[in-house]
Amino acid sequence: MKTLYILYDAQCGFCSHCRRWLEQQPGFLDLRFLPRDSPEIECRFPGFVRSQYPEELVVISDEGGIYWGAHAWVMVLYALVEYREWAVRLARPALLPLARKVCELISKKRRDLSSLLGMENDATLAAEIRRNHEC
């Protein structure tokens, strides 16, 4: 395993903030971010049916493994040099249910969390840049 493709919700400020943070972290694996409505997803993963998976976060490895929910979060942490230890810890049966609950909570509340913390999402930023460029 060398690369993880991270399908995230570019409409969500919190998710976009996480993407920017993840990009700055030293990683054992290469992380590639794809907004979940990006046409590149069909091109790269022909058999992938979006509607079958949750919309907030799906991780696909270069070996074709698909992860979602808490498992996807654990895999993202596994890719990072500083947090791999935490990924191993969270993947243990004792902590995984807790991780799952936290992920579900954050995923459900991600839009509220974004507006509460005033986090700009990638989709809005991209639209803004496009608009300024046109002017």
Place this chain on the structure above:
Amino acid sequence: MVTPTVWMYIAYLIISVGLTIWVARTLHANGRIFLVDSFLGNEKLADSVNHLLVVGFYLINIGYVTLALKYGGKSEDLQQVFETLSSKVGFVLLVLGVMHFMNLLIFSKMRKRAMLRNQPPPLPPQAHLAVKTA
């Protein structure tokens, strides 16, 4: 004239440098296996790092021993010679102990990092996909 203090200095240097060499050799001999494991069996790299660590160990310890030589007061008779010598060697032993544990900490950190690097994914995939390689 060789005063008791000078005798004490000579004994101090012999004991301290001897102890430093003994601890450094122990580290060098027993730390190697840790390092070979940390560097995924790359013995050349492990030997190189091992040697560099021992050089650093010698520099710090002998540096401390020479710097601390004159501290501790004058020794007029045999009793004072032993007291001063004992406290000076005691400090050297403490410094050696701290340095030794620092080295162990470095070894174990390197090993942990190497083990994490080779750690397989902690969770199996929840589904599989045919992937078009770029």
